[in-house]
Amino acid sequence: MGNAKLRLDDLVSRGAAGRETTKLMNVKVPSEILARIAALAGKLRTSKTEVVVAILNEGLDAADKELKGWKAPPRPVIPKDRRCTISGCEREKVAKGLCATHYQAQRRAKG
Numbered sequence: 001m002g003n004a005k006l007r008l009d010d011l012v013s014r015g016a017a018g019r020e021t022t023k024l025m026n027v028k029v030p031s032e033i034l035a036r037i038a039a040l041a042g043k044l045r046t047s048k049t050e051v052v053v054a055i056l057n058e059g060l061d062a063a064d065k066e067l068k069g070w071k072a073p074p075r076p077v078i079p080k081d082r083r084c085t086i087s088g089c090e091r092e093k094v095a096k097g098l099c100a101t102h103y104q105a106q107r108r109a110k111g
């Protein structure tokens with residue numbers, strides 16, 4: 001763990017642009033994870049932001065490798081007579097000619 005700080009720096013500044021400016025992103029994180037991030041930042045004498053960016057870079061690289069060549073499975077095509085009657089909606093109807101989304105929206109609108 002002697003080069004943890006070097007490794008962190010590499011992870012934080014990874015990418016073509018190097019260390020980039022940060023933007024605020026409001027994300028709800030389980031408090032246990034937040035505590036671990038804070039503890040790690042304390043150990044490495046760095047900011048929580050740097051720890052999070054390093055973790056994200058590492059995780060996103062791993063995901064890129066793992067998902068290389070992967071394609072989402074094609075969406076099932078619903079036959080026209082079973083589609084929601086709202087124009088442009090291609091979901092399957094479930095009640096009163098509407099898909100679940102539009103049926104719920106109509107119910108909410110009616111109160």
Ligand SMILES: [Zn+2]
Nearest residue numbers: 084089099102
């Ligand atoms: Zn619909």
